[in-house]
Amino acid sequence: MAARGSVAWRVGGFAVKPGGRLFSHSQSAAAPLTAEQLAEKIRAQKREQEKKPAREVPKDPLLRRVHELVQLSQQLQRVHPNVLAKALKNGILYQNKEIVVINKPYGLPVHGGPGVKSCITDVLPILAKMLDGMKAEPLHLCHRLDKETTGVMVLARDQETAHRIQELFRTRQVEKKYWAICVGAPEQTDGVVEIPIIEKEVESHQPHFKMTLAPNYRISHEHGKTFKVRQHRDAHVAVTRYRVLSSASSCSLLKLQPVTGVKHQLRVHLAYGLGCPVLGDHKYSHWSKLAPQKLPGKALKRLGLEQVKVRYLPLHLHACELTLPEGEEEKKIHLVCRPPRFFSRSLKRLNLEFPEAEDK
Numbered sequence: 001m002a003a004r005g006s007v008a009w010r011v012g013g014f015a016v017k018p019g020g021r022l023f024s025h026s027q028s029a030a031a032p033l034t035a036e037q038l039a040e041k042i043r044a045q046k047r048e049q050e051k052k053p054a055r056e057v058p059k060d061p062l063l064r065r066v067h068e069l070v071q072l073s074q075q076l077q078r079v080h081p082n083v084l085a086k087a088l089k090n091g092i093l094y095q096n097k098e099i100v101v102i103n104k105p106y107g108l109p110v111h112g113g114p115g116v117k118s119c120i121t122d123v124l125p126i127l128a129k130m131l132d133g134m135k136a137e138p139l140h141l142c143h144r145l146d147k148e149t150t151g152v153m154v155l156a157r158d159q160e161t162a163h164r165i166q167e168l169f170r171t172r173q174v175e176k177k178y179w180a181i182c183v184g185a186p187e188q189t190d191g192v193v194e195i196p197i198i199e200k201e202v203e204s205h206q207p208h209f210k211m212t213l214a215p216n217y218r219i220s221h222e223h224g225k226t227f228k229v230r231q232h233r234d235a236h237v238a239v240t241r242y243r244v245l246s247s248a249s250s251c252s253l254l255k256l257q258p259v260t261g262v263k264h265q266l267r268v269h270l271a272y273g274l275g276c277p278v279l280g281d282h283k284y285s286h287w288s289k290l291a292p293q294k295l296p297g298k299a300l301k302r303l304g305l306e307q308v309k310v311r312y313l314p315l316h317l318h319a320c321e322l323t324l325p326e327g328e329e330e331k332k333i334h335l336v337c338r339p340p341r342f343f344s345r346s347l348k349r350l351n352l353e354f355p356e357a358e359d360k
Contacts, residue, residue, distance in 0.1 A: 065304045066305070069312035075107070076106075086130065087105070091103040094333070098157055107148065110145065124155065125138040125139075127139055127155075128157075141156075149318070149319060150343070176321070177320055180316060181316035182254055183277055184275060185244060185276055186276055194239045195238060197212065197213060197236050197268055197269075198235040214235035237260055237262075240256060240258050242256050249298050253352045278316055279315075282311060294310075295310055302349050302350050320336065320337055320339065
């Protein structure tokens with residue numbers, strides 16, 4: 001203990017007296033550690049921690065599969081911004097003097113927020129310097145993808161280009177295509193979902209907000225006549241084209257083309273419009289609760305999972321193609337991005353295959 005009338009506090013495993021002197025807990029200790037010695041001691045402890053082997057990968061196939069999925073959802077939230085920027089640089093799909101097109105990884109949000117350690121916006125200045133030197137202007141976002149969505153994402157080298165491309169998205173001149181692995185399959189093998197979408201509060205034991213369908217009208221029967229009654233004037237027009245590419249194991253692979261760009265449009269149209277939610281979409285697989293997606297027994301068996309571990313499944317939604325108009329001569333930039341490894345592995349496990357025309 002400190003002498004009566006004095007004050008002491010702890011730094012690491014040592015007590016510190018006012019004035020900066022250090023003394024050990026043991027009265028018989030030798031000379032006190034200097035600040036440099038204490039710093040070196042902390043560095044040595046850190047080096048020892050780093051030498052310890054990483055947590056062993058389980059031998060059981062089921063536990064190993066869960067381990068892989070947990071790692072997938074956490075890996076990008078642990079790295080230094082420079083490491084993240086370098087990973088994005090290594091995944092660049094295309095670049096010219098105006099734009100840089102990246103392959104957005106799974107689990108990486110576009111913007112920061114509560115609980116977000118790393119996001120794309122934070123590393124845009126670093127990525128720009130890696131590409132164009134220390135005096136480079138930060139790259140600019142042209143559009144967004146959900147945190148859990150992977151694939152083609154366009155960045156602009158300057159604000160003017162960003163505004164021009166954003167206008168192309170707003171006026172629906174950009175053609176976007178996605179692949180999605182879904183639970184179940186639509187009744188029709190191809191078609192168009194044209195149902196407006198609105199955000200609503202879900203009243204349950206865990207109140208929360210979700211996007212949901214808001215049909216243009218409902219049918220009313222009065223005095224023997226049928227009327228169309230318009231609803232939800234604040235709803236957003238939403239149109240999605242879809243085509244089934246493959247079906248097996250109680251799941252299906254769909255190619256999607258969103259004509260409009262409403263928040264969570266594809267996930268809502270698939271889950272509530274076609275009745276086949278995206279695999280790993282734990283938000284839109286239920287309406288009245290927040291709970292892990294419920295999977296058919298056949299899909300669980302093929303994926304090597306138990307229902308209690310389904311919460312670790314990532315969202316299987318991938319932005320595979322994007323076509324941008326270029327200049328005034330009707331030229332186009334066609335961008336293609338192959339799906340991430342976890343998506344391909346799930347396809348293989350579920351016996352789903354791309355038609356030859358798609359797998360190029």
